[in-house]
Amino acid sequence: MAALRGGIDLGGTKIQTVVVAEDGAVRGEARQPTPTKGGPADVAHAMEDALREAASAAGVKSEELSGVGVGSPGDANGETGVVSGARNLPDWEGSFALGEELSKALGTKVRIGNDVQVAVEGEYALGAGRQHDSLLGVWWGTGVGGGIVLAGKPWLGRGAAGEIGHIVVKRNGARCPCGRRGCMEAYAGRAAMEAKARHEHAQGVETDIFKIMEKRGKDRLTSSVWEHALREGDALTDSLLRRAVRYLGTGIASAVNLLDVEAVVIGGGLGVRFGDRFMDHLTTEMHKHLFVDDNPPHMQIAELGDLGGAIGASLLVGS
Numbered sequence: 001m002a003a004l005r006g007g008i009d010l011g012g013t014k015i016q017t018v019v020v021a022e023d024g025a026v027r028g029e030a031r032q033p034t035p036t037k038g039g040p041a042d043v044a045h046a047m048e049d050a051l052r053e054a055a056s057a058a059g060v061k062s063e064e065l066s067g068v069g070v071g072s073p074g075d076a077n078g079e080t081g082v083v084s085g086a087r088n089l090p091d092w093e094g095s096f097a098l099g100e101e102l103s104k105a106l107g108t109k110v111r112i113g114n115d116v117q118v119a120v121e122g123e124y125a126l127g128a129g130r131q132h133d134s135l136l137g138v139w140w141g142t143g144v145g146g147g148i149v150l151a152g153k154p155w156l157g158r159g160a161a162g163e164i165g166h167i168v169v170k171r172n173g174a175r176c177p178c179g180r181r182g183c184m185e186a187y188a189g190r191a192a193m194e195a196k197a198r199h200e201h202a203q204g205v206e207t208d209i210f211k212i213m214e215k216r217g218k219d220r221l222t223s224s225v226w227e228h229a230l231r232e233g234d235a236l237t238d239s240l241l242r243r244a245v246r247y248l249g250t251g252i253a254s255a256v257n258l259l260d261v262e263a264v265v266i267g268g269g270l271g272v273r274f275g276d277r278f279m280d281h282l283t284t285e286m287h288k289h290l291f292v293d294d295n296p297p298h299m300q301i302a303e304l305g306d307l308g309g310a311i312g313a314s315l316l317v318g319s
């Protein structure tokens with residue numbers, strides 16, 4: 001049983017946990033909504049509950065796991081287990097010793113990593129990237145995150161590498177959620193796309209996307225709202241998604257020019273939902289900016305699905 005390990009994907013809306021065997025096979029899983037009130041300690045408590053539930057589905061106690069890995073938003077320090085500035089979690093502007101707290105609660109060692117980086121490492125080890133030695137993961141969702149594997153090893157830089165969403169694609173361009181201008185995320189991130197859609201709508205541009213949002217009982221433009229609006233032929237939706245893909249292609253090409261990776265894996269909420277549909281467009285846009293254009297990287301879509309982040313996190317602990 002010592003070969004089983006746990007993984008937790010800590011997201012802004014849900015906490016997904018898994019217990020996996022040495023070969024990556026999922027033996028148990030559970031999910032809980034992320035607390036929207038309270039603070040880091042309440043989030044840690046919900047994580048403990050969800051992980052215990054996954055362990056019990058796998059027929060073990062959390063204490064029997066060889067360890068638990070956590071993919072966390074914000075600034076996740078793998079050395080200390082401290083998570084800082086996780087702004088999409090309740091009252092988590094400051095620092096919290098998440099690794100230490102969870103380790104005490106679960107009775108096994110806990111390793112912390114960046115949520116996108118661990119998801120990319122999961123794809124590298126077990127999913128879309130397993131045929132390749134080097135890859136760039138681009139996680140297209142609320143923001144645009146990234147992860148890098150070079151020569152078989154994760155490249156973290158000094159801890160902050162992979163922030164492909166903040167590659168500048170237009171000087172003095174659109175305002176990015178990070179506060180700067182012209183970042184790729186300012187055009188391609190779901191939050192920025194929603195802000196743009198609201199602005200256009202307020203200026204009188206016709207669109208059904210907000211009606212679709214309300215009909216689906218949402219108060220923001222989720223990936224599924226974008227998908228429904230696209231399916232219904234909404235022109236603003238189509239043009240904003242195409243614009244996002246254009247800038248994704250520009251930013252990815254710049255990263256490929258620098259790193260010359262074998263493969264690019266597209267993941268994230270929008271990436272998985274729209275990857276197939278927009279892959280040709282994305283590839284065309286990327287090609288326009290490739291310096292060496294006769295040997296492009298393999299373009300792939302993340303394969304591990306909803307559990308990918310948690311499975312990738314489990315790889316932080318050796319079995």
Ligand SMILES: [Zn+2]
Nearest residue numbers: 166176178183
């Ligand atoms: Zn930015």
